Amino acid sequence: MNLLAFDTSTDTLSIAVQAADAVWQHTGPGGAQASATLIPAISALLAQAGLSFATLDTIVFGRGPGSFTGLRTACAVAQGLAFGARGGAGVPVLPVDTLLAVAEEARHQHGCTQVVAALDARMDEVYVAHCEWLPAQHGAAGHWRTDGDFGLCAPEAVQVPAGWTLAGNARAAYAERLAPGALHASA
Template sequence: MNLLALDTSTAHLSVAVQHASRVWTYSGAGGAQASTHLIPTVRSLLAQADLSLDALDALVFGRGPGSFTGVRTACSVVQGLAFGARGGLGVAVLPVDTLLAVAEDARERCGCTQVVAVLDARMDEVYSARYEFGEHGWHGSGDFAVCAPEAVQVPEGWTVAGNALNVYGQRLAPHARHVDALPQAQALLRLAPRLLARGLGQPASAALPLYVRDKVAQTTAERAAQREKI
């Protein structure tokens, strides 16, 4: 299977290309720099893999939740690449939840199969979701939460995976096992075959972001109240 996978939902930029059984990867600084480096990186990896966009079976990307700017960057780049391939006929896109990719990255790192995936949502909050891995792959509740780190509920024996522990420390499930994990492009590649087999590949127009938090800006009064708490 020939795939291009990318994620720009965190401060970490991750891109990978799969040509049959071989994989080429790139990891670097994301955030505000992602939009500058993303397309040149994609072109470089495709060239290394001796692939063209037309030869891809799908473009896989982390659709969110995550950085609003980062998620929009991924969607716009994937949509543009997909629309432009095959003389305008397009290539399928596969939107993947970033928290699912975090769970898969944690499974690859430590073998955990019951994961509470958690990403820093800023504004003193985290994004979280629960996933279990079994015979048919990952199964999640489908519910995403955005809440204070203290409010994340972790069942006994489950692993907390993500990047939020580095930010919130003991405020986040202090008695649970923690694994550093990110929505890596390699994790997206591992998830893709099963998701594509389920018919989840979509046209380029479906390269849309997943937003969990509706409000991303505070009023002047809210910012002043927040400063008074410090």
């Protein structure tokens, strides 16, 4: 399957292209710069992978929570590219929760299976979700279970249960105000 995935909801622009089992990745500055650099970076990454918009099967985008401008950018670009892909025949669009993407990155990079994903929401608040990986069982694929929708709170209010790992960009913004003493998966 040929996938294009990107997230512009945080201060980091993340793009990935998958062709069969191979993956190409790009990261860069997010925020306002993402609007100007997203499409050229996508085109460059597709070229590196030997793919084009005509060969994509699906487009995945980060649906937030996050920056309002970043979310509008991701959604609009995903819809526009998907509509025009395959010579106008289009491809499906799949929105993915950004906090789940943070948890998956912690699992992929560090093997974490119990993750408190926390992103800087600005204005002295963080977006947070408790995510637990449930391994494959009885023929069903592994998947994440969360405590519902994301929460929004002060950094001091984030609870990290014993044995769980804190992941995301909120630690860099709020240092020891955010779950002091908790295990932390750094990017």
